[in-house]
Amino acid sequence: MPARSYQAVVPRLEPELLVGLTATPERSDNQSLLPDFDGHVAAELRLWHALDDQLLVPFEYYGISDGVDLRRVRWTRTGYDAGVLGDLYTGNDARADLIRHQLARKVGDPRRVRALGFCVSVAHAEFMAARFTAAGIPSLAVHGDSPERADAPARLRERDVNVLFTCDLYNEGVDLPFVDTLLLLRPTQSATLFLQQLGRGLRHHPGKTTCLVLDFIGQHRDEFRFDAVLPAFTGVARGHLREAVEQGFPYLPAGCALQLDAVARDQVLASLRAAIGGARRLTAELRELAATGERPRLARFLELTGRDLDDVYAAGGWTTLRRAAGLLADAPDGDEAAETDRVSELLGRLQHVDEPARLRTYRDVLRAPARPLSDLERRRVMMLESQLTHRGTLRAAEDVVGYLAARPPIVTELEELREVLEDRVALPDEVVPVADWSLALHRHYSRRAIVAGTGYVAAGDKNLNLQAGVLKLEDTRRELLFVTLDKTGKGFSPTTRYRDYAISATHFHWETQSAASVDRPSGRRYVDSPANGWSFFLFVRTQPKAPFAFLGPVTYEGHTGDRPIAITWRLTHPLPALLHDRYATLRPT
Numbered sequence: 001m002p003a004r005s006y007q008a009v010v011p012r013l014e015p016e017l018l019v020g021l022t023a024t025p026e027r028s029d030n031q032s033l034l035p036d037f038d039g040h041v042a043a044e045l046r047l048w049h050a051l052d053d054q055l056l057v058p059f060e061y062y063g064i065s066d067g068v069d070l071r072r073v074r075w076t077r078t079g080y081d082a083g084v085l086g087d088l089y090t091g092n093d094a095r096a097d098l099i100r101h102q103l104a105r106k107v108g109d110p111r112r113v114r115a116l117g118f119c120v121s122v123a124h125a126e127f128m129a130a131r132f133t134a135a136g137i138p139s140l141a142v143h144g145d146s147p148e149r150a151d152a153p154a155r156l157r158e159r160d161v162n163v164l165f166t167c168d169l170y171n172e173g174v175d176l177p178f179v180d181t182l183l184l185l186r187p188t189q190s191a192t193l194f195l196q197q198l199g200r201g202l203r204h205h206p207g208k209t210t211c212l213v214l215d216f217i218g219q220h221r222d223e224f225r226f227d228a229v230l231p232a233f234t235g236v237a238r239g240h241l242r243e244a245v246e247q248g249f250p251y252l253p254a255g256c257a258l259q260l261d262a263v264a265r266d267q268v269l270a271s272l273r274a275a276i277g278g279a280r281r282l283t284a285e286l287r288e289l290a291a292t293g294e295r296p297r298l299a300r301f302l303e304l305t306g307r308d309l310d311d312v313y314a315a316g317g318w319t320t321l322r323r324a325a326g327l328l329a330d331a332p333d334g335d336e337a338a339e340t341d342r343v344s345e346l347l348g349r350l351q352h353v354d355e356p357a358r359l360r361t362y363r364d365v366l367r368a369p370a371r372p373l374s375d376l377e378r379r380r381v382m383m384l385e386s387q388l389t390h391r392g393t394l395r396a397a398e399d400v401v402g403y404l405a406a407r408p409p410i411v412t413e414l415e416e417l418r419e420v421l422e423d424r425v426a427l428p429d430e431v432v433p434v435a436d437w438s439l440a441l442h443r444h445y446s447r448r449a450i451v452a453g454t455g456y457v458a459a460g461d462k463n464l465n466l467q468a469g470v471l472k473l474e475d476t477r478r479e480l481l482f483v484t485l486d487k488t489g490k491g492f493s494p495t496t497r498y499r500d501y502a503i504s505a506t507h508f509h510w511e512t513q514s515a516a517s518v519d520r521p522s523g524r525r526y527v528d529s530p531a532n533g534w535s536f537f538l539f540v541r542t543q544p545k546a547p548f549a550f551l552g553p554v555t556y557e558g559h560t561g562d563r564p565i566a567i568t569w570r571l572t573h574p575l576p577a578l579l580h581d582r583y584a585t586l587r588p589t
Helices: 003-012 028-037 047-052 082-089 093-107 122-134 152-157 191-199 230-234 238-247 262-275 278-291 298-305 309-314 318-324 334-350 356-367 375-388 397-405 408-424 447-453 521-527 577-585
Strands: 059-069 115-118 139-142 163-166 181-184 211-219 257-260 470-473 478-484 507-511 535-541 548-560 566-571
Touching: 059 093, 059 262, 082 122, 093 122, 093 181, 093 211, 122 139, 122 163, 139 152, 152 163, 181 191, 191 230, 211 262, 230 238, 238 262, 257 262, 278 298, 278 318, 298 309, 298 408, 309 318, 309 334, 318 334, 318 408, 334 375, 334 408, 356 375, 356 397, 356 408, 375 397, 375 447, 397 408, 447 548, 507 535, 507 548, 521 548, 535 566
Parallel strands: 059 211, 059 257, 115 163, 115 181, 139 163, 181 211, 478 535
Antiparallel strands: 470 478, 507 566, 535 548, 548 566
């Protein structure tokens, strides 16, 4: 089955797969499905988009402090020691009574619910089932060896029992659309596991309007990472989590609610402050890994620690962390070390790069720094230079290659960063719509990389900080249109909040600057194209600081109004589903 057919499959996938196949590469169902699409994800639908599109029922999430102190529970690479957690929760009558009372408080009559309770061990599940049943809420403990396993779903559907307490059984691979309540009774900082559990309650079912989620939160160790889970089901970026918690998550998908009690709120905020602990914390984590005999590459470090790439570069870069952890013992120190660490931090500006051919160019030229560069390689190296030199004069491509090649830790970092970035790429093909530009269709670029990739700036130029919404390349009669869709920020005045949005996958609505008129050359350049020899190219981003996606050449199709002129462009290359959904969602009202 070709990759382009993937969209037709999406609505039938499990909720945890619906939020993005790339999120769970270790799962056998993903491994069996991805080869059907040549190993590529042509489109992905995140949980919050699925909720907005009413493909899933909304959730009502309540984070409730349970008073259990987890700070002395042994911590392992995969989280808390499950055996110790099980001992802590099993037999804890006070916690079991709190869970039961909170359920009754939220639903009124617990005999009406169809709930799943996710426990840390079989003993914990059996304890909870016994406590609930004794309190008049019929429940079962269901696990791999339980005799009730086969009949349990039907009994829950008919409300013969109201809660199935389970351990590692209903996380995935089972269809229970009638489940309307989830009891999260064990901590997890795995976004994959959390989404799998949440997915058990988000299926549509007659009479079901929401899914109630009760998450019981203890006093966590500093290693516990709420920032690994919260973005997965709220859509809030990690950098904005503290603000969202403080404000009560005001921007959730339609119909959803998220509420933390006062104690849980303070615990989550404390965890977020600790998680974003900067270079010292990440250095300690890297040093701990090295002490086990493993000197991980960047991808492995991110996997083992649950860190994001942005964490590494917010802490100074991968080389900087490796030096601080004592893993660069033979590297130069003093001024040379400081310069190398400076470049390491600057490589964080490449985090958005999703063009594998460009990433491989950096690997290839640094492996053989003395060989001549092709024109394409030279242009791509200048795009890299545009990220490394924000002030001063741009160096020639050959000088950039020599400068980087003389710093082996940076060469290593670029290669390990390439591995991480290339693994994220979803689009299978790279199309270059303009032969003399080093820009691929539907890939993302900073503005500085764009002006370098088109050849507008070259070695010896100083000013790369071009902020205008258009850039005219007079010698080739080409014009670059830079569009920021979300104009609610303070960087936009009422006079510059133009109505730009995707009309469809093939058409885009764009407004000129307010001074442009159909009676003046500033407007005629657009409405008389392409007969006048001018061609236009669209670059679109969602937020002011986000990278631009290159949407390729566009052709004038019509216009309305004047000062500004509202122009409808026809895209030569239709938008992929993911970009279309993103851009159409930001259509102004």
